[in-house]
Amino acid sequence: MNSNISLAEQWFRSFYQTIANTDLSPWLQVLPAQLADWQKNQHGDFAKWQRLLAKFPSTEPSVVELAEAVRFGNATDISDYQQKQIEGLLRQFMPWRKGPFFVHDIHVDTEWRSDWKWDRVSPHIDSLAGKKVLDVGCGSGYHMWRMLAQQPELVVGVDPTALFLIQFQAIKKFNPDPRIHFLPVGGEDIPTLKAFDTTFCMGVLYHRRSPVDFLHQLRSHLKPGGQLVLETLVVEGDATTVLMPGERYAQMRNVWFIPSTAALTVWLERCGFKNIRVADIDQTSTDEQRSTDWMTGQSLADFLDPTNPNLTVEGYPAPLRATLIAEA
Numbered sequence: 001m002n003s004n005i006s007l008a009e010q011w012f013r014s015f016y017q018t019i020a021n022t023d024l025s026p027w028l029q030v031l032p033a034q035l036a037d038w039q040k041n042q043h044g045d046f047a048k049w050q051r052l053l054a055k056f057p058s059t060e061p062s063v064v065e066l067a068e069a070v071r072f073g074n075a076t077d078i079s080d081y082q083q084k085q086i087e088g089l090l091r092q093f094m095p096w097r098k099g100p101f102f103v104h105d106i107h108v109d110t111e112w113r114s115d116w117k118w119d120r121v122s123p124h125i126d127s128l129a130g131k132k133v134l135d136v137g138c139g140s141g142y143h144m145w146r147m148l149a150q151q152p153e154l155v156v157g158v159d160p161t162a163l164f165l166i167q168f169q170a171i172k173k174f175n176p177d178p179r180i181h182f183l184p185v186g187g188e189d190i191p192t193l194k195a196f197d198t199t200f201c202m203g204v205l206y207h208r209r210s211p212v213d214f215l216h217q218l219r220s221h222l223k224p225g226g227q228l229v230l231e232t233l234v235v236e237g238d239a240t241t242v243l244m245p246g247e248r249y250a251q252m253r254n255v256w257f258i259p260s261t262a263a264l265t266v267w268l269e270r271c272g273f274k275n276i277r278v279a280d281i282d283q284t285s286t287d288e289q290r291s292t293d294w295m296t297g298q299s300l301a302d303f304l305d306p307t308n309p310n311l312t313v314e315g316y317p318a319p320l321r322a323t324l325i326a327e328a
Helices: 008-017 025-029 031-040 046-053 081-089 115-124 142-148 160-173 211-220 262-271
Strands: 101-103 105-107 130-137 154-158 180-183 195-202 222-235 274-283 308-312 320-327
Touching: 008 025, 008 031, 008 046, 008 154, 008 160, 008 180, 025 031, 081 101, 081 105, 105 262, 115 142, 115 222, 115 274, 130 142, 142 154, 142 180, 142 195, 160 180, 211 222, 211 262, 222 262, 262 274, 262 320
Parallel strands: 130 154, 130 195, 154 180, 195 222
Antiparallel strands: 101 105, 222 320, 274 320
16 A cells, blocks of 8 residues: 555555445545544554554464454464564553454463453354444454454444554454454444444443433444344343442443343333343453453452452442343
């Protein structure tokens, strides 16, 4: 591509070309301006991160594994020097929160065992083969790679966090599949397209001040009959139970509403979703979310009551996560 434009602009232009002649093309009426605005206000380290990305050596991974893990290549594909070089560059993009990834036998041991969540969710979703898939709040893109194993037509992840975009592109260096794209925008920035077959939204809803409006937005991305896969924090209770925590929940500042699964079902019904079912409920363990050599800050163990792991340090119920499936 043109060396006079930034890496980010190359990524975005590739997506524009991908959707130009599809039912996603109306997005092009607003997306370039949104991304241009995002670049004007990007993270202070973003230019440095792009320069670091350009330093990755070109490799030819002998293994591309997505069905059981996200694994590209073996150590035997490259020299010891290249392996150390790749690991050193990947560590420049810490903290790594969602994963794990395996790149030429380098284990990016992320804070979250996102593979455990995928193993709980994936048995309950419709096949993604040949479909257009959206992941709202995709983080560094771990689940998008797992989705790609099912041979969808297209996987698009959106998340405004610059570091997540860089982490995604670092992993994509080792599998530049043209069907998978990351855009640094929010789910609320996507116009009404009604063009995706499946929309995933995992770990986002409780960060929204107006969760019902957000559910309406998620529905607007889906084709009629399209499937929503919604994973979020919940509490025990009936259809009227919703926890609105104080300033912090498990030391997170921006947690607004945590409903029961019954209340969340009502919200989804009010937004026009149908065939709603609870696919999974699981209390997050300190084995699933923890500090690692690739995320050295505090993690779940620091956010729970040291005398009672069923409570947060603030005294709220410990994180309980549910996955609900619904149709637009």
